[in-house]
Amino acid sequence: MSEIFILTQRWPKKDPSLAGYKADGGYRSLEKALSMKSEEIVEQVKISNLRGRGGAGFPTGVKWTFLPKDVRPRYLCVNADESEPGTCKDRYIIEFDPHMLLEGIAIACYALDIHLAYIYIRGEFAKQARALEKALAEARAEGIIGPKLAGRNFALEVHVARGAGAYICGEESALMESLEGKKGYPRFKPPFPAIVGLWGKPTIINNVETLANLPWIVEHGGAAFTALGTPKSGGTRLFCVSGNVKQPGIYEKPVHYNLRKLIYEDCGGPPSGRPVKAVIPGGSSSPVLRGDEIDVSMEFDALKAAGTMAGSGGVIVMDDSVCMVRALSRIAMFYAEESCGQCTPCRQGTPWMEHLLERIEHGEGTRSDVELLEQLPGNIMGQTICALGDAAAMPVQSFVKKFRKEFLDHVEHRGCPQGEKAWGTFRNTREALIGGIRQ
Amino acid sequence: MSHHDHAATERAPQDIADLPKAEVARFDAEIPAIVGRYPPDHKEAAMLAGLRLAQGIFGWLSPAAQKLVADRLGAPAVRAEEVATFYVMYHTHPVGRHVVEVCTNVSCSLTGGFDIFEHLKKKLGVENGGTTRDGRITLRQVECLGSCATAPAMLVDEEMHERLTVADVDRILGGLS
Numbered sequence: 001m002s003e004i005f006i007l008t009q010r011w012p013k014k015d016p017s018l019a020g021y022k023a024d025g026g027y028r029s030l031e032k033a034l035s036m037k038s039e040e041i042v043e044q045v046k047i048s049n050l051r052g053r054g055g056a057g058f059p060t061g062v063k064w065t066f067l068p069k070d071v072r073p074r075y076l077c078v079n080a081d082e083s084e085p086g087t088c089k090d091r092y093i094i095e096f097d098p099h100m101l102l103e104g105i106a107i108a109c110y111a112l113d114i115h116l117a118y119i120y121i122r123g124e125f126a127k128q129a130r131a132l133e134k135a136l137a138e139a140r141a142e143g144i145i146g147p148k149l150a151g152r153n154f155a156l157e158v159h160v161a162r163g164a165g166a167y168i169c170g171e172e173s174a175l176m177e178s179l180e181g182k183k184g185y186p187r188f189k190p191p192f193p194a195i196v197g198l199w200g201k202p203t204i205i206n207n208v209e210t211l212a213n214l215p216w217i218v219e220h221g222g223a224a225f226t227a228l229g230t231p232k233s234g235g236t237r238l239f240c241v242s243g244n245v246k247q248p249g250i251y252e253k254p255v256h257y258n259l260r261k262l263i264y265e266d267c268g269g270p271p272s273g274r275p276v277k278a279v280i281p282g283g284s285s286s287p288v289l290r291g292d293e294i295d296v297s298m299e300f301d302a303l304k305a306a307g308t309m310a311g312s313g314g315v316i317v318m319d320d321s322v323c324m325v326r327a328l329s330r331i332a333m334f335y336a337e338e339s340c341g342q343c344t345p346c347r348q349g350t351p352w353m354e355h356l357l358e359r360i361e362h363g364e365g366t367r368s369d370v371e372l373l374e375q376l377p378g379n380i381m382g383q384t385i386c387a388l389g390d391a392a393a394m395p396v397q398s399f400v401k402k403f404r405k406e407f408l409d410h411v412e413h414r415g416c417p418q419g420e421k422a423w424g425t426f427r428n429t430r431e432a433l434i435g436g437i438r439q
Numbered sequence: 440m441s442h443h444d445h446a447a448t449e450r451a452p453q454d455i456a457d458l459p460k461a462e463v464a465r466f467d468a469e470i471p472a473i474v475g476r477y478p479p480d481h482k483e484a485a486m487l488a489g490l491r492l493a494q495g496i497f498g499w500l501s502p503a504a505q506k507l508v509a510d511r512l513g514a515p516a517v518r519a520e521e522v523a524t525f526y527v528m529y530h531t532h533p534v535g536r537h538v539v540e541v542c543t544n545v546s547c548s549l550t551g552g553f554d555i556f557e558h559l560k561k562k563l564g565v566e567n568g569g570t571t572r573d574g575r576i577t578l579r580q581v582e583c584l585g586s587c588a589t590a591p592a593m594l595v596d597e598e599m600h601e602r603l604t605v606a607d608v609d610r611i612l613g614g615l616s
Contacts, residue, residue, distance in 0.1 A: 085583040122585070163526070164487050164522075164527075166526050182518075242590055243549045284544075284583075327545055330543070331545060430550075
């Protein structure tokens with residue numbers, strides 16, 4: 001089968017303007033959608049088996065049907081908070097083809113009778129926020145977005161809202177709190193956002209990549225989209241490959257593409273020629289795979305069966321020169337830093353895990369510290385309001401389980417056997433391939 | 440542990456009346472457009488953007504600047520304070536003329552981010568969060584910036600630089616006034 005590019009098809013042209021997008025057939029899908037009944041669009045999205053690309057992999061069409069029939073207004077929040085370590089894909093959709101996202105937003109809003117949408121973008125993405133503002137200005141000037149959506153009797157306003165540095169705001173309920181102008185404390189669920197969301201009103205929250213697929217689904221139909229993947233998971237997705245590979249980058253592949261093939265054939269494997277020791281397959285919260293476990297499909301259910309998660313598509317590759325204690329201790333530091341502090345197990349447990357790992361890495365750890373690291377995550381998992389607690393626990397559990405000997409070696413040798421070289425021997429910044437564009 | 444200039448923090452303006460009038464006028468001129476992005480009964484939603492605007496105008500979010508934002512959004516001052524102290528991009532202490540933020544998360548450290556941060560600490564003679572004696576640069580270690588495939592990355596005054604080497608970093612910092 002020849003490769004199909006849905007999301008990256010226009011990237012190599014480097015023309016993110018409205019004129020360029022329209023010249024390539026852009027906004028025709030919106031026209032088609034506006035000629036359809038809204039229920040038909042929802043039905044096609046259901047048939048497509050499009051699953052949320054932000055990390056949870058929940059079927060988009062099913063999420064949409066949770067909206068109560070008779071409550072208005074409803075809101076759309078576009079999650080452009082992209083903060084899961086290893087993930088760097090939504091920013092490129094926004095940089096290289098922002099109108100594809102805007103068309104997806106317009107289709108979703110029309111299908112769901114939503115007249116106000118916010119794109120919540122992480123504060124660090126200044127360039128991308130400007131790209132969105134520019135695209136929005138073009139779409140407003142052309143009469144696509146505004147009081148009359150593409151000339152129809154349907155008002156749609158879309159605004160950009162910038163975050164200010166907080167990983168937790170990618171969690172959908174914290175995102176809504178932040179949009180309301182508050183600190184990002186996740187809310188209890190249920191009620192789910194589709195019932196009680198932004199300002200207490202029914203709200204759909206979809207990831208950037210998820211929405212960017214909608215123009216293609218409307219144009220080609222849900223059946224064509226699901227045919228690209230597995231019976232329960234359709235389409236292509238953007239895999240972000242980083243770390244020890246010859247050619248890191250963003251690769252658009254069918255959702256069930258093989259992880260080993262991606263690393264070795266597409267990215268050329270480790271530049272050192274050394275073996276792959278560990279792969280984080282779906283962003284830093286997903287349980288780690290050993291180098292001998294990567295011959296797997298990256299589809300959501302397949303990676304779940306392999307004991308890990310497809311998550312946000314952030315694949316981090318480490319060769320055998322990298323110290324697993326060093327890598328895990330940095331991951332633990334991240335979750336300790338980003339815990340919002342609302343729930344005790346997460347607020348107290350994440351810095352505790354970080355502290356234990358630092359001790360082991362620096363030669364002050366004991367055997368019982370390693371044993372404690374095996375127990376601690378279990379006391380955080382499932383004990384918190386949001387998934388950050390689980391996200392912090394899963395890497396610790398999996399790294400210690402799969403590389404236990406390396407942790408014990410640190411205890412025995414009173415420090416990291418690699419010393420200053422704990423981050424491995426690879427350093428050079430390599431050329432990256434971003435959706436077909438060399439950088 | 441960050442090393443703030445505590446004396447400067449103590450001299451900070453405490454009340455709106457202590458802020459320079461021209462800058463307050465600039466804030467007042469720009470805030471309505473931001474508030475206008477939200478439904479009329481949800482002015483407080485503009486808190487994050489309001490604080491960003493104030494930080495851009497006043498350089499950092501002193502207690503007075505926080506009070507100004509809260510006041511114009513009809514919220515109690517403590518609401519501005521809890522937001523300003525929750526998000527890492529807000530400076531609730533004075534910072535240098537330039538803020539340099541280096542990612543040291545896994546993808547960046549695998550390609551040299553950790554080395555870059557250690558190099559800058561030595562070169563600038565500061566710890567994480569510290570400001571050089573001449574007030575030129577504040578250095579911070581930050582979390583994943585979403586530049587994993589083009590790592591290592593850093594922000595200089597909130598603009599992203601990617602695929603860095605130590606030599607690149609020295610060159611970029613050399614160009615800062």
